[in-house]
Amino acid sequence: MAKYEHSIERSTEYLRMALPLMSKQAAALHPVSYSVWYEYVAGENTRLRAAVDRQLAQEGQLDEASIHTLYRRHVADVDPQTAQRVADGFQRVLTGMAESAALAGDQTARFGSSLSRLTAELGETEATPALQEVMSSTRDMQQAVARLQQRLDESRQEISMLRDEVRRARHDSLIDGLTGLANRRAFDQRLAVCLATSDAAGAHEQRQPCLLLTDIDHFKRINDSYGHVFGDQVIRAVAQVLQRHVPQAGLAARIGGEEFALLLPPTSLEEAQALAEKVRATIAASRIRRQGANEALERVTVSLGVAPYCRGESAREFLDRADQALYASKSAGRDRVTVLAA
Numbered sequence: 001m002a003k004y005e006h007s008i009e010r011s012t013e014y015l016r017m018a019l020p021l022m023s024k025q026a027a028a029l030h031p032v033s034y035s036v037w038y039e040y041v042a043g044e045n046t047r048l049r050a051a052v053d054r055q056l057a058q059e060g061q062l063d064e065a066s067i068h069t070l071y072r073r074h075v076a077d078v079d080p081q082t083a084q085r086v087a088d089g090f091q092r093v094l095t096g097m098a099e100s101a102a103l104a105g106d107q108t109a110r111f112g113s114s115l116s117r118l119t120a121e122l123g124e125t126e127a128t129p130a131l132q133e134v135m136s137s138t139r140d141m142q143q144a145v146a147r148l149q150q151r152l153d154e155s156r157q158e159i160s161m162l163r164d165e166v167r168r169a170r171h172d173s174l175i176d177g178l179t180g181l182a183n184r185r186a187f188d189q190r191l192a193v194c195l196a197t198s199d200a201a202g203a204h205e206q207r208q209p210c211l212l213l214t215d216i217d218h219f220k221r222i223n224d225s226y227g228h229v230f231g232d233q234v235i236r237a238v239a240q241v242l243q244r245h246v247p248q249a250g251l252a253a254r255i256g257g258e259e260f261a262l263l264l265p266p267t268s269l270e271e272a273q274a275l276a277e278k279v280r281a282t283i284a285a286s287r288i289r290r291q292g293a294n295e296a297l298e299r300v301t302v303s304l305g306v307a308p309y310c311r312g313e314s315a316r317e318f319l320d321r322a323d324q325a326l327y328a329s330k331s332a333g334r335d336r337v338t339v340l341a342a
């Protein structure tokens with residue numbers, strides 16, 4: 001279940017609660033600060049709440065540095081999806097407020113021009129001081145509404161930047177930095193969705209999602225012989241081969257140091273096996289050149305384990321079966337594919 005999916009009423013209430021708390025601090029009233037206080041008043045992020053209370057007890061106030069640290073530790077890092085929802089919610093609330101301010105501005109402007117017309121019709125002499133005062137207050141009101149609109153626009157721009165930042169952070173949190181493939185977290189998320197979809201499809205579906213686990217053979221030796229920089233180059237080369245072979249609806253991920261997974265959408269076991277064999281042969285046939293080294297080429301091989309999903313089993317059980325298949329490939333001499341049928 002999503003952690004925060006608050007209604008507009010609820011998020012407006014949080015805004016009302018957060019504003020006074022936020023304005024007491026030394027930090028500026030920007031979206032990062034708002035995200036922290038939103039989470040604080042919503043009360044579901046208990047670790048953030050405890051950290052804020054602790055800091056307030058010690059320091060009395062939150063300054064720029066502490067608000068950013070709290071945001072990074074307890075909002076952005078922990079759950080980028082939540083941060084995105086907070087930013088989206090804030091944007092919705094702000095948009096609503098900006099629309100109300102625009103409406104108030106229009107009405108004030110109309111009221112002002114009616115008053116001007118009335119004053120003109122009455123003539124200088126008949127325009128009483130009371131009427132003059134109403135006109136002057138109306139002008140003040142118009143200016144105040146215009147200022148409010150401008151501040152709301154500025155806040156909307158800041159929110160928009162924050163959303164981009166959160167989107168980037170979320171993207172980064174799902175990508176493996178070395179290879180550009182999906183990382184373990186992205187893989188686990190996709191696997192869960194894939195299995196739930198497969199279970200919901202019912203027993204009549206013949207083909208099932210398949211998992212190909214791939215591990216680079218004797219990788220420790222490669223590292224020990226040629227160093228970690230070359231080791232990383234080998235990891236990237238293997239990742240590229242996997243990325244080239246993954247079908248559109250599948251996912252290629254780096255799930256450990258030199259371990260990869262290809263998650264295939266419902267596929268026959270024969271097709272999955274053929275794909276695994278193609279990956280193995282492509283890697284075995286490639287020669288990875290060491291940058292700056294004279295000696296020509298390094299032969300790298302991988303072992304693979306293939307397992308089809310058995311409806312109803314857990315992600316852990318599915319992974320374990322694919323891992324057993326991989327282990328069988330390693331035990332049988334490496335550079336091979338083992339299939340463990342359901």
Ligand SMILES: Nc1nc2c(ncn2[C@@H]2O[C@H](COP(=O)(O)OP(=O)(O)OP(=O)(O)O)[C@@H](O)[C@H]2O)c(=O)[nH]1
Binds near residue numbers: 220221229230231256
């Ligand atoms: N260069 C590099 N090495 C890594 C990375 N992650 C893990 N390793 C290394 O990968 C090696 C994995 O070794 P093992 O799992 O023992 O594999 P192995 O025994 O050499 O080979 P197999 O038995 O064929 O699996 C270790 O030496 C790790 O230090 C990484 O990101 N970069």
